[in-house]
Amino acid sequence: MKQLARLLLLICLVQTARAADVDTVSIHSQKMRRAYKCVVIKPASYKSGTQRYPVVYLLHGAGGNFANWVTNVPVIKELADTYQCMIVCPDGAVTSWYFDSPVDSSMRFETYVSKEIPAYIDQHYQTLPEPAHRAIAGLSMGGHGALFLAIRHQDVFGAAGSMSGGVDFRPFPKNWDLKKRLGEPGTDGANWYDYTVIKQVDSLKPGALSIIVDCGVKDFFIDVNRDLHKKLLLAGINHDYTERPGEHNWQYWANAVKYQLLFFQQFFNK
Template identity: 75%
Template sequence: MKHTLTLLLLFCSLQTLRAGNADTVSIPSAAMHRSYKCVVVTPASYKEGTRRYPVVYLLHGYSGNYANWITKVPAIKELADTYQCMIVCPDGAFMSWYLDSPRDSSMRFETYVGKEIPAYIDQHYQTLPDPRHRAITGLSMGGHGALYLAMRHPEVFGAAGSMSGGVDFRPFPKSWEIVKLLGEPGEDGANWTAYTVMAQLGKLKPGTLSMVIDCGVKDFFIDVNRALHQQLLEKGIDHDYTERPGQHDWNYWGNSIHYHMLFFHRFFQ
């Protein structure tokens, strides 16, 4: 019994040593004239200072913040170490949808997350500063944001993912305060169309963006994800698409992130 306990303690110690390190930093935005907090996870080997690392940008959902992922899924520290990459969790200001709002100049989150934060991270950390070593993913609002930003900024991101992503919010005209960002939706959401992931598909060319997309079969976003999958198939755009048991909650996302990190690891390799 004593020998078994010793081995268990040794195993736990080794697991702890293999976990990455999480720090909270403040990153300024010239576009919005203010700073937001951001969690930066580095692998344990980062302290050695002898190499550069790929980066996965991990976005939170509506009503969330920069600390959601590290609080709800602390295993991302272990994933950073397992896959020898950095994980950066920016703040999307509760309800930005990672858009540059045409109505509110204080909401410029396409510019902030799509350009300013990657530039800051590359300047202050040991990164591999090119699209071949940058990926972006997120949950719900963040799933929309990840695909939207990657499709619009291929010079920044080479791979993207979406977990339970709100890839088309036109069917939900009264939800998530989108009207504050974009104004009234108009007939069939026509005024919002240009800001959806669906509207960005024309920017994609086969082989230019590696994508992993999944959604739970009981999720209220399952229909819009199925529609996105179908359009990608029709356009001949390669992507990984999965439906799994689950709904719109942290149980699903805490499981899903493991698949996304493996996908990005293979992309970086």
Template identity: 60%
Template sequence: MKLKLILLLICCQSILAEASQIDTVMVNSASMNKSIANIVIVPDNYSRHQESFPVLYLLHGAGGDHTNWLSKVPAIQEYADQYDMIIVCPDGDVTSWYFDSPIDKKMRYETYLSKELVESIDNTYNTIAEKSGRAITGLSMGGHGAFYLAFRHQEVWGAAGSMSGGVDIRPFPKNWDLSKRLGDYAIYKENWENNTVINMVHLLKGDNLKLIFDCGVDDFFFDANKRLHTKLLERNIPHDYTERPGGHSWDYWANSIKYQLLFFNDYFAY
């Protein structure tokens, strides 16, 4: 009995030793003069190998924070091990929408994500520090943010995804603090037109940026995603697009992330 207990303890210690590592990394944002928290999941192979690892940036939705993905979908820790990739979950404020606000100079999350955070992660971890080793995706506000950032910074990210993304924010002028970021729609219409993802398709050229997005048919963002899909088809922009049953829920996103990780893993392996 004692021998069995010792063997069990050794086995448990071995499993823990091979488990992925979870770090909370504080990154200073010079553009916003504050320190921002980020969850970084490092795969189990990281400590045993010297090669560089690809990085997936995974964005939360409105009302969330950097802990959402790990707390709601703890399986992402296993996915980091399975695909040998680093997963970074940044804090994007409650409703930053991940852009540099044209009316609130204290909200500069485009600069933070595309420059300050990426540089910090590459300096801290053993990463593939080029677009071939970086992807970005997110849910809802984070789906908008992932496409927004990747469309505008194709030199930073080589692949991008969106899950139930708010890819056209114009139909929602009174929601999710958007007017605090862009101004009242009736007065600052140009801000809204210039910062909605569906109006940024002109920035894409061929398959320079690998794209995947999906949305549940019962989601209030479904129409916007379908219109973005149609627009990409019209412009001959290659992309993976999926409609499936479901609404705006963690059950949907926990399922969606599994398919997107396969897509990103294929991109990193190419």
């Protein structure tokens, strides 16, 4: 029994030694004149030398915050080790939708997440600071944010992923503080169209981004994701698209993120 106890202790020590490190940092926004917290996950190998790593930015959904991913899906720490990448989880201020609001100057999250945060991460961590080694993904509001930002900032991100993404929010005019961020939607959401992922596809050229999209078949965003898939096909934009059993919940996202990170690893290794 003593030998077994020693063996179990040794295994625990080895696993602990290999565990990814999690930092919580505060990143100031010059545009918004305030700071928000951000989780930074480093693979265990990070501390052992001067190796530089690709980075995956992972966005939370409406009502969430910077700690959601590491709290609700702790396996992402192991995935950072498995795929030898850093994972950065910014704060999206509950319902920013990750764009620069045209009606609220205190909401400049397109600038913050696409410019200010990557600049901070590249300055303070051992990153590979090129689009070929930088990806962005997210769930729900964060799925919208990831695709919206990647399409508009291809000089920053080379790959993007959406899980249960709100890629066209016009069918939901009363939800998630959208009127506070964009003003009145207008007829059939015409005033909001320019801020949707569906609209951004018009400016996307084949081969410009590596894209992965997935959504549960019982998710309330399934129809807008199917519309996005069809539009990407018609535009000749290569992408991975998956529907699988699931709803709009953490059980689905905890599974989906594994496929997204595998997709990004393949992108980084090209």
